[in-house]
Amino acid sequence: MRTDFSPDELSSRDFYRLLTAVVVPRPIAWVSSTSPEGVDNLAPHSFFTVASVNPPIIAFTSVGKKDSLRNIVATGEFIVNLAPANLIAEVNATGTDFPPDVSEFDAAGLTREAGLTVQVPRVAESPVALECRLHSTLEMGDCVLVFGEVTHAVVASEVLQGTHPGIDRLDPLSRLGLDEWGTMGDVSELKRIRKDDWPGGFRPADRA
Template sequence: MRKDFDPSLLSSRNFYRLLTAVVVPRPIAWVSSTSAEGVDNLAPHSFFTVASVSPPIVQFTSVGEKDTLRNIRARGEFVVNLAPAGLMPEVNATGTNFPSDVSEFDAAGLTREAGRTVGVPRVVESPAALECRLHTVLPIGDCVVVFGEVTYAVVDSSILDGSHPRIDLLAPLARLGLDEWGTLGSVDELKRIRKDDWPGDFRPTDRSSDGSDP
């Protein structure tokens, strides 16, 4: 039996909590930006993904009008830093609603590193960063989707296998529902099946009676 949830009958806040509990895990865009007054901002945004391959564009959503959004509109650039599991307390701290004249870099004890193609600092402690130039700002309901064209990327050489970032060493954080956070956990490899290789007798993998993998 399932329980029904009708967004027209619930407060937006309650339905938001449901959405963020079932759309999981969500990668975190740890976005650094700089205000028109020169204050460096750093904040986590968990509505984040890739929007385009060519040109390379990433997107994140600002839920409401926040310093990050105002700064990006003012300067037209930002950096998405990877949020690693080892910095969970710092990532969480940068989500505090400090006044706009307070830099989260300083409040959370994080180190600035100059960007290569943007005038916004990267987080030294983050293993990877994407420098972005503002592409599009798209208001949707009470949120704003920010699209940024990636102009430069850096990855710590210690987590690379050749030129490929190792997911176990990246150790990305994810947001779940309520105050829950997720880490990588186990990683499985499964190649996509090409049409020419599709088996005629394909069947889903059997599951044991308790719902776990055999």
């Protein structure tokens, strides 16, 4: 038995809540930007992904036209900081609807760290920062997709295993439905099967 939901029959808010409850877990782009007036903004955006490998482009969605979007369009620069589990209170606090003249860095008690290739501060407490130059934006309904070309990446040495960031050391947060947040939990390692190695007769249902 299944229950049907139609976007034509639900309010846009209710269907949005359904989508964010089933498109899970979602990584968080903790976006720092600076306004033309020099106010440093910091906000979490949970519609976030890699959009291109070469050139390296990441994308996040601004649901509505918020301070992050206005600052990025005006200056052409931003940084995506990783949102780690130990900073869940600070990440949540930076989602507060402060007016544009209030810096979330100061409100949440976070430390600025100078960017290397952009005039935007990183979150010093975050283990990863991806410095970005605005590539393009795309309006889609009441949202705007923001594409940024990564101009520099910095990773805290203590989370590296060799040259690779260890997922258990990064301990990233994710967003779920409603006011729910996710942490890493169990991690499984499973290599992709090459066609030449495909086992005859394999069916997913055969798994014990």
